[in-house]
Amino acid sequence: MFDFLIDGFGVALTPLNLGLAFLGALLGTLFGALPGIGPINGIAILMPLAYTLGLPAESSLILLAAVYTGAEYGGRMSSILLNVPGDAGAVMTTLDGYPLAQQGLAGPALGLSAVSSFVGATIAIIGLTLFAPLLANVAVMFGPAEFFALMIFAFSSMSVMMGKDPIKTAIGAVLGVLIGTVGIDSGSGVLRYTLGMPELYDGIDFVVMIIGLFAISEILLMLENSHSTDNDGELPPLGRVFVSLKEVLVCKGAIIRSGLIGFIIGVLPGTGASVAGAVSYTTEKRLSDKDNTFGTGDMRGLAAPESANNAAAVGSFVPMLTLGIPGSGTTAVLLGALMLYNITPGPMMFTERPEVAGGLIASLYIGNIVLLMLNLPLAGVFARVLTIPRWVLVPAIAILAFVGVYQLHSDLFAIYLMLVIGVFGYLLRKLGFSLAPVILGYVLGGLMEQNLRRALSISGGDVGILWQSGISLGLWVAAVLLLVLPWLVPKLLAGRKLSAG
Amino acid sequence: MKIAADRVLGIALIGLAAFIAVQAVQLEMPFSYEPVGPKAFPVGLSILLTILSLVMIFRPGPNGQWPHKALALKLLLVLVLLLAFAVLFTQLGFIVSSLLVVTALARLFDATWGKALLTGVLMSVIGYFLFTTALGISLPSGYWFDTFI
Known part of the structure; x- marks a missing residue:
């Protein structure tokens, strides 16, 4: 049953892939540490460069996955030291991490977060190894109707879980899907929304989309933030560098529970590290905060979200690898990267391309150990990254973005398009939208339409096929419940209170 | 509002x-x-x-803060710079265009002239050789220079 993993280690342990996992872990930690450049940006910037290296699919996926998990590690740096979360997943880390740093315990706090991240990720990687093949076996039975229902479920769970405003999350996803419809329609050969521009016949290129949406909009946002934070260049003293075993053991309950919570939340499509961090923190606060020390520099309050957000990052590989449905914005980007290599992730990947699925999972084990080894002793070195001034960072992002997009077709149209998408992304962010639903919609939209049309072709136009099977009906019901319950439950509770009062 | x-x-x-x-x-x-x-x-x-x-x-939701006038002007400048980068990219080639744009961008993000110029020179030259020789990406050397070389 675990043949794929043994083969996977065979793939991951080749010198090239081992080196890439190491390089990815290093770059990921750096990208995660830089405020504003989270995992998505890191992968968006590196993906086109990885593609030009001519690496085989599994190697470049190993590189990008290592960047992803590394960025989750790096995100804690600015949270703990500067009270500025490096990405959405690290928001909860600031609550107890920053007070610890102010008490002169920044070093132990960084060490503890590295250990928690390691344990959380390990729990999730084991979960991935156990559940992914099982889920893939179930998913093999999915037809187009089931996939369509699954995507409806993914979008509804995303609307509820991701971002503060469900309506804006849903609008963002719809906009993403619409952007995905530009180009020649594969079913009929008709041109859609190309506005008469031949450059758009092939649709909006994935690389152009993510670099514009994330990197360019980030450059514009950084201009504003550079005036709101004045703590550039000043880091609190790290104190002693290592965390003691005793401190880790105090947190062991929090770390393990949060790892499990994080994994489960990561597996749900559409919910990522940020939700996992928040849920685990509130759970742990309820369970073990007897003296009201959470929020004032409690080690458990730091360990819980760190364990959970790494577990969720790994957990979101489960739906991506087995169903082809990304669990988060970042895995949506990874999914797009696979599509560049003409690999469609999904249940067949474990049988048809075991070297990709197995190699990736095996490399996660290796990358995780590399990350712990890098992060424990080198926390002080990585912390220096925070002092890189924006006037170096911003031009560097600009150059990487331009070169990454230019090398696709060596034409300028893609660059102009990237800038337009960047302004669009900036406006969305200013209007309170999060970008992850947009990219998820963009990646999933095409698949969704294909599956819908395929299902209706099979049934000869009868819509009933969409909820005929037990699996698809169950998914529809789950999707509707997810949308209705958060709205209904508080009303019911309020009603009961009223009648009781 | x-x-x-x-x-x-x-x-x-x-x-x-x-x-x-x-x-x-x-x-x-x-x-x-x-x-x-x-x-x-x-x-x-x-x-x-x-x-x-x-x-x-x-049922409108919460929005981010909109930039005030001075910042909006700077934002526009950054956009113009990026656009200029795109226009000059093939005209002047990678090295010259990124030297100009990186220096200007660094200035916009509050670097001194000296630091900005140094960043521009280092990034454009090192970047060019890194991308072309190490990664094998072909970058424009510039129509303008092609006539000399």
Whole structure:
């Protein structure tokens, strides 16, 4: 049953892939540490460069996955030291991490977060190894109707879980899907929304989309933030560098529970590290905060979200690898990267391309150990990254973005398009939208339409096929419940209170 | 003020939805093998977008802070610089265009002239050799220089 993993280690342990996992872990930690450049940006910037290296699919996926998990590690740096979360997943880390740093315990706090991240990720990687093949076996039975229902479920769970405003999350996803419809329609050969521009016949290129949406909009946002934070260049003293075993053991309950919570939340499509961090923190606060020390520099309050957000990052590989449905914005980007290599992730990947699925999972084990080894002793070195001034960072992002997009077709149209998408992304962010639903919609939209049309072709136009099977009906019901319950439950509770009062 | 932004956006999105629906209905298919065709999906999306936009118009959510005037001007400058980068990229070649743009960008992000110039020189030259020799990407050397070389 675990043949794929043994083969996977065979793939991951080749010198090239081992080196890439190491390089990815290093770059990921750096990208995660830089405020504003989270995992998505890191992968968006590196993906086109990885593609030009001519690496085989599994190697470049190993590189990008290592960047992803590394960025989750790096995100804690600015949270703990500067009270500025490096990405959405690290928001909860600031609550107890920053007070610890102010008490002169920044070093132990960084060490503890590295250990928690390691344990959380390990729990999730084991979960991935156990559940992914099982889920893939179930998913093999999915037809187009089931996939369509699954995507409806993914979008509804995303609307509820991701971002503060469900309506804006849903609008963002719809906009993403619409952007995905530009180009020649594969079913009929008709041109859609190309506005008469031949450059758009092939649709909006994935690389152009993510670099514009994330990197360019980030450059514009950084201009504003550079005036709101004045703590550039000043880091609190790290104190002693290592965390003691005793401190880790105090947190062991929090770390393990949060790892499990994080994994489960990561597996749900559409919910990522940020939700996992928040849920685990509130759970742990309820369970073990007897003296009201959470929020004032409690080690458990730091360990819980760190364990959970790494577990969720790994957990979101489960739906991506087995169903082809990304669990988060970042895995949506990874999914797009696979599509560049003409690999469609999904249940067949474990049988048809075991070297990709197995190699990736095996490399996660290796990358995780590399990350712990890098992060424990080198926390002080990585912390220096925070002092890189924006006037170096911003031009560097600009150059990487331009070169990454230019090398696709060596034409300028893609660059102009990237800038337009960047302004669009900036406006969305200013209007309170999060970008992850947009990219998820963009990646999933095409698949969704294909599956819908395929299902209706099979049934000869009868819509009933969409909820005929037990699996698809169950998914529809789950999707509707997810949308209705958060709205209904508080009303019911309020009603009961009223009648009781 | 904040609430108004969401309402304006909602109206703009309904306009977009209408455009999408009209375009989709006007699509002409020479022949069709399948019952759904390329029209239904965009039309469905535009209906969904309209409903969601209506909800947002009636129940607007929180917005980010909009930049004040001086910052808006700087934002525009950054955009102009990026646009200039795109225009000059093939004209002047990678090294010269990125030297100019990186220096200007660094200045905009509060670097001193000396530091900005140093960043520009280092990034454009090291970047060029890194991308072309190490990564094998072909970058424009510039029409302007081609005549000399």
